[in-house]
Amino acid sequence: MFVINGQKVWTSGAHYCDFGLGVFRTDLDVPKHRGISTIVVPMSTPGITVRPLRQINGKSHFNEVFFNDVRVPVDGLLGDLNDGWRVARTMMMNERLSVAAVFSVGNVMASLFALAHRTEREGAPASENPVIRQRLARAYTLARLFDLTTARVRTGLARDTIPGPEVSVLKLFAALVGTEFTETGMAVLGTAGGLWDDSAPEHGRWADALIESFAMHIAGGTDEIQRNIIGETVLGLPRDSNPERDIPFRDLQRGVATKIDRFTYT
Ligand SMILES: Cc1cc2nc3c(=O)[nH]c(=O)nc-3n(C[C@H](O)[C@H](O)[C@H](O)COP(=O)(O)OP(=O)(O)OC[C@H]3O[C@@H](n4cnc5c(N)ncnc54)[C@H](O)[C@@H]3O)c2cc1C
Structure with a gap:
């Protein structure tokens, strides 16, 4: 027990x-x-x-x-x-894959273009504004690259390989693309994009998406951790220095919140 x-x-x-x-x-x-x-x-x-x-x-x-x-x-x-760290690493690779794979860039891109066509900026559709067009082009380019990266990972999975460090690339990319999309949506809407209730343009949906987009940079392992994994396991760079690596957990300096009071295994 x-x-x-x-x-x-x-x-x-x-x-x-x-x-x-x-x-x-x-x-x-x-x-x-x-x-x-x-x-x-x-x-x-x-x-x-x-x-x-x-x-x-x-x-x-x-x-x-x-x-x-x-x-x-x-x-x-x-x-x-x-041996839970080994299990946890496999679990986290799958988590990163699922976090990134649920992201339907095609749908978001379509709604971004539709938004730019129906939103008026300075007397014309936002899609005719040169700055907005640049942003849309950048979002579209990232979306296509994300799609191709996803296809590469899916092909690996179809060959029965266990998700590897390439999943970190996908997760990092998904967070980047999510932020790019939502910031582009806000740019299309202009100052009205910050409004946030049912009477706001688009029912405040883009402001809500922008706030949610920050979570993706943290959940499932932060951007910095994904970059460390990519640096160490894909690019073969030296490992991140970790002075705690060989110290027993009991001797580590810990805050009160992480203190283990009791553990029983019978
Ligand atoms: C929306 C959301 C949902 C979540 N859902 C779950 C869940 O269902 N289950 C679950 O277990 N957890 C969940 N988490 C927790 C999440 O996995 C952690 O918050 C995340 O992995 C970061 O860990 P931390 O909060 O301990 O940050 P820390 O590890 O304390 O990091 C703090 C900061 O330091 C940086 N940092 C830390 N170490 C390094 C390093 N070696 N090199 C460079 N920078 C470093 C980090 O990038 C970060 O910016 C969720 C978090 C969010 C935001």
């Missing part, structure tokens, strides 16, 4: 889930990447509290999840005990 105590913030969709896949520290006496295990946790287990976070746009996509003496049978272990 595992007895889990701790807290996790940013857990997307936990308020809808029947099961959670958690990465838990199970050995404090080895360096931090070596002492963690991946465990499947039924979300109805006593001791779990899910608290949705309210975002700036009023939505609640993610949560704080609290574990208070949560007892989970050992057969919930995924992979080997203390």
Whole structure:
């Protein structure tokens, strides 16, 4: 039986889930990447509290999840005990792929062009404004490149390969394209783009999308982490220096929020 105590913030969709896949520290006496295990946790287990976070746009996509003496049978272990980092890396590659692959650039591009045609700027459709046309051309070029990168990753998957570091390129690209699209939409709308309720142009949809677009640069691993992965595993650059790499987790300096109070494994 595992007895889990701790807290996790940013857990997307936990308020809808029947099961959670958690990465838990199970050995404090080895360096931090070596002492963690991946465990499947039924979300109805006593001791779990899910608290949705309210975002700036009023939505609640993610949560704080609290574990208070949560007892989970050992057969919930995924992979080997203390080998959770390997499982987590595979999980994160798949997460990055799914985050990037759900992004339908074709649909967004079509709605951007339609928006530029129907929005009036200085007495003419915004699509005739030379600055807007440059932005649309840039967004379209990025969209095509993103499509081709996605096709390359899909081809690899169709050959049964496990998603590799190329997924980091896709994730980084998806965040970049998302921001480019939403900023272009705001540029088309001009100052009216910042309005944000049902009576606003386009019902405030582009302002909402702009705010949501920041999340993509963080969720599933930040842009900087994707760049580190690409630098190290694709370009073969020297590894990021990490003075904590060989220090047992117990001896690391930690804030109160990450302190492990208790871990029991029987
Ligand atoms: C919308 C959203 C949804 C999320 N959903 C989930 C979820 O469902 N499940 C889940 O487990 N997590 C989720 N997360 C958490 C997310 O995975 C983390 O926030 C993200 O990986 C960054 O980790 P961190 O917050 O600990 O930042 P930190 O690691 O503390 O990073 C802080 C800053 O330092 C930079 N940094 C850190 N290390 C390095 C380095 N080695 N080199 C260069 N720069 C560095 C980062 O890029 C960042 O800018 C979600 C986050 C968001 C925003």
